[in-house]
Amino acid sequence: MIIEMSNEWQIERREVMGKLTNKVAVVTGSSKGIGAGIARSLAAEGAAVVVNYSSSKEGAERVVTEIKAQGGKAIAVQGDVAKAKDVQRIFAETKKAFGRLDVLVNNAGVYEFAPLEQVTEEQFHRMFGTNVLGLILATQEAAKHFGADGGSVINIGSVASSVTAPHTTVYTATKGAVDAVTRTLAKELGPRKIRVNSINPGVVETEGAHAAGVIGSDFQKGFEAQTPLGRIAQPSDIAPVAVFLASADSGWVTGETLLASGGLR
Numbered sequence: 001m002i003i004e005m006s007n008e009w010q011i012e013r014r015e016v017m018g019k020l021t022n023k024v025a026v027v028t029g030s031s032k033g034i035g036a037g038i039a040r041s042l043a044a045e046g047a048a049v050v051v052n053y054s055s056s057k058e059g060a061e062r063v064v065t066e067i068k069a070q071g072g073k074a075i076a077v078q079g080d081v082a083k084a085k086d087v088q089r090i091f092a093e094t095k096k097a098f099g100r101l102d103v104l105v106n107n108a109g110v111y112e113f114a115p116l117e118q119v120t121e122e123q124f125h126r127m128f129g130t131n132v133l134g135l136i137l138a139t140q141e142a143a144k145h146f147g148a149d150g151g152s153v154i155n156i157g158s159v160a161s162s163v164t165a166p167h168t169t170v171y172t173a174t175k176g177a178v179d180a181v182t183r184t185l186a187k188e189l190g191p192r193k194i195r196v197n198s199i200n201p202g203v204v205e206t207e208g209a210h211a212a213g214v215i216g217s218d219f220q221k222g223f224e225a226q227t228p229l230g231r232i233a234q235p236s237d238i239a240p241v242a243v244f245l246a247s248a249d250s251g252w253v254t255g256e257t258l259l260a261s262g263g264l265r
Contacts, residue, residue, distance in 0.1 A: 018046030019247040024098040026050040026090065028081050028138055029108030031059030033206030034156060037235030038105055038242045039063055043072035045243055048098045051076045052090055054108070073098070081108045081134030091141045101145040103246045106135040107156045111171045111208075124170050131174035132181070139185060143194060150193025154245045155182050156238075157200040159261040175200075179257050186255030195254040197245050202261035203232040228263030237262075 020042055030039040031053035040063065043049045049067060051074055053060035060076035067074040077093045079086035094101055109131045112123050139153050158175040160168055178198060186196040203223045209215050224231055241260050244250050259265055 018044065019243060019249065020103070021046030023047045023102040023246070024050075024094065024100050025103035025105065025246065026052060026094055026101065026138075026142065027105040027107055028052045028090075028134070029054065030105075031056040031063060031076075033208055034201065034204055034235050034238050035105070035107035036063045037239040038107060039074070040067060041236075041239035041243050042103065042105075042246060043067040043074055044070065045247070046072075047103065047246070048073035050074070050090065050094045050097070052079055052081070052108070054078070054080045080130075081106075081138050082129040084137055087134075087137045087141050090138075091145050095145060100147060101142060101151060102147075102149075103152050103154070104138060104142040105154045105156070105242060105246075106138055108134055108138075109156065109174075111212075113167045113171065115167050116169060119170055127170050127174050128177075131171075132177045135178060135181065139196070143189060143192070146192070146194055148193075150195070152246050152250070153185070153189070153194060153196040154242055155196070155198040157182070157198040157257060159200050159202045159259055159264055161200065162259075162265050163202075182257060183255050190254060195245075195250070197250070197253060197255070198257045199238060199241050199245070200257055200259045200261065201233055201238050202227060202264040204238065205232055205234055223264065226264055227261070231262065233260070233262060 025042045025047045027035050027039045029035045030051045039049045039051050051060045051063045064074040064076045075097050077090050079090040081087055110127055155178050157178040160172045161175040161179050164172055182196055182198040214220055238260050
């Protein structure tokens, strides 16, 4: 009877103490889609989460409300990751609210597909500004705030960097850059106990995918036909991978690009 009671207590304790208890995470671009799913999952494992958004204040506040309703801690902070001053403010607000930083998820990203003859300077700079410069600026600032125990940087890349589909030249270029930056920063920041990895999803059903007309299109059907698991992803397929990379479970993993694509490559 004593053993049974002890086991019950241990099970209850494991449920209360998540993998990220007492940790603090910043998730950029987390007012919706993959970022929102990751923010919720990190909070469910005990992390206090900063839900960053560029323009969708309502969406960010909704995610914060959902996290708090489940007993978690979260705040919403506006900021465009392509602007250094905004990035500095995001992390200053993080420190003010929670006093530390342990995890950065570089999720903020934009995409636009077009054939070569329709590519413009504006498209190029918009995508590279958010998808690459924003990732670098956020990591640069996060590195100043990680403590002596280091931290985990999780980049959200894309299977696009290996699939290289037509009409995605600029977007694919940004995600190829994310792969390269991930490996480079893993080597540079490793001596400071900062791990840097990338999650590369395939097509994910998000608000953005719906708005772009991807869902229900021949584009979706084509990718499903190429995917061994036979479907596109949900944000809930990606979030557990982020939890793994944020936690001590992946303490010996850095510089990796993990395809979360249902086998598409």
